[in-house]
Amino acid sequence: MSVSDVVAQLRTLGIRDGDVLLVHISFRAVRPIERGPDGLIEALCRAAAPLGTVVMPSWTGEDDRPFDPRRTPTPPDLGIVASTFWQMPGVLRSGHPFAFAARGPKAEEILADDLVLPPHQPASPVGRVLDLDGRILLLGVDHDANTTLHLAELMAGVPYGVPKHITALRDGMPTRLDYRENDHCCDLFRLADGWMAGRGLQTEGLVGRAPSKLMRSRDLVEEALAQLKRDPLIFLHSSDAGCEDCAMARTSIAA
């Protein structure tokens, strides 16, 4: 599929010039595309150009070494497109381990916040995309990859938080920073698909070969906040489900 074909698909899905677009991608689901990951990135930027801003996760999976935005790679689970994006000319990347990368007029504003722990708070890239009334694009991935739901959890004040750490430079010295994060297996983030589709709040279509979904960050957060108000543990598997991550999150509530 040519880059122009993909631009046309993205426009059919509803992407417009000026969009702030937070994108989560499985390239395996999207391909084949002319010029591979570079071609897909070009299509995303062209669909939102010239006034739009494209944003992608760009964090490290590394807990024990300080982050260098010019060198530290993204982990394999973020995929080849995220790995390609931050290394391209004109793309900015946050200066801390929960980095995002962005290209476009709003890039600096979206990436300006310092390290916050736990990550994905209002003063973080996902929070800035929400502030800017940006949209979330899931390309060949489901809502279990939708990081903005972690923001909704923090805004809702969910009671769980599992121990994590990261290593950051403090006065030039690598320093271990311990924190609690609202983390779990994230499988049940998929519930958001029914909420959003049921209320007509996401558009769906193909990008390349991948079933894809587009939604406003505000609609997603609003919907998740309403559900979390009803049941603060809605994203955790039940205690007897055999999910170790969710069991840890449940145990953390008493701690």
Ligand SMILES: [Zn+2]
């Ligand atoms: Zn689970």
